[in-house]
Amino acid sequence: MKSLLLVAHGSRREASNEEVRELARRLASRAQPAFSDVSAAFLELAEPSIPDGIVRAVDNGADQVVVLPYFLSAGRHVVTDIPEEVQKAQSARPDADIRTVSYLGSAEAVLDVLLELANGT
Amino acid sequence: MKSLLLVAHGSRREASNEEVRELARRLASRAQPAFSDVSAAFLELAEPSIPDGIVRAVDNGADQVVVLPYFLSAGRHVVTDIPEEVQKAQSARPDADIRTVSYLGSAEAVLDVLLELANGT
Numbered sequence: 001m002k003s004l005l006l007v008a009h010g011s012r013r014e015a016s017n018e019e020v021r022e023l024a025r026r027l028a029s030r031a032q033p034a035f036s037d038v039s040a041a042f043l044e045l046a047e048p049s050i051p052d053g054i055v056r057a058v059d060n061g062a063d064q065v066v067v068l069p070y071f072l073s074a075g076r077h078v079v080t081d082i083p084e085e086v087q088k089a090q091s092a093r094p095d096a097d098i099r100t101v102s103y104l105g106s107a108e109a110v111l112d113v114l115l116e117l118a119n120g121t
Numbered sequence: 122m123k124s125l126l127l128v129a130h131g132s133r134r135e136a137s138n139e140e141v142r143e144l145a146r147r148l149a150s151r152a153q154p155a156f157s158d159v160s161a162a163f164l165e166l167a168e169p170s171i172p173d174g175i176v177r178a179v180d181n182g183a184d185q186v187v188v189l190p191y192f193l194s195a196g197r198h199v200v201t202d203i204p205e206e207v208q209k210a211q212s213a214r215p216d217a218d219i220r221t222v223s224y225l226g227s228a229e230a231v232l233d234v235l236l237e238l239a240n241g242t
Contacts (some may be wrong), residue, residue: 004239008193016194019226027232034240068239072129072193072225073137101238104193105140109237111148113230117222118125118189119155 003062004035005053007082008070010042017046020070035066043081050082054089054098064097065089072105124183125156126174128203129191131163138167141191156187164202171203175210175219185218186210193226 006027008020021040028038037060041053048056050067057065067086071078083100090098104110127148129141142161149159158181162174169177171188178186188207192199204221211219225231 013196016196019194066239073140075134075137101241107234107238109234111151113228114148115152117228118187120222
């Protein structure tokens, strides 16, 4: 049983946080059977935090938690902050299998999505 | 002759701005023949500005400039700030055909990219 955690920055604007949670819900139906559940967590300004999101998934029975940074560039948040938050969860649940995959902006397929949007005119 | 302008927020971290410019260069080779050129512009903190990027494309002979917001959520930047910047360019070049397409995060295909990343583990 694998759990996917979509990690976003978090915003003071609650509608933006809700947009990320809604994205996680839409992902959930398409992520099966590889992932039994998908949820959202935030680096700051919104709940749950990254450690809370990971620990919750582990305590709900996930054999593996996959952390996916919903970020466009490899800035400080992706390079330093998110790994630190993930480490807090790993310290809280030392036996848990927690993996962080590459951030959204790193995917070559983003180019195709941009071209589709551009050609929509 | 159409020109594509990839619009990002802009960062104090120059490597992040350069990452966007590099993305525009990579897009350029794949965007032909629909777009004769692809470049990057920034809402703040980096050059060129959005109006400068649009005006440059128009003055270089573009019949149409397509503005593509490289943003994940429909926050204030996408809803208010970018349209205001585009309007400045439209005022400077009243006859230019300038269109803004939907932001990256609005594309359904982003779900597929996220699933690919998640399944890469």
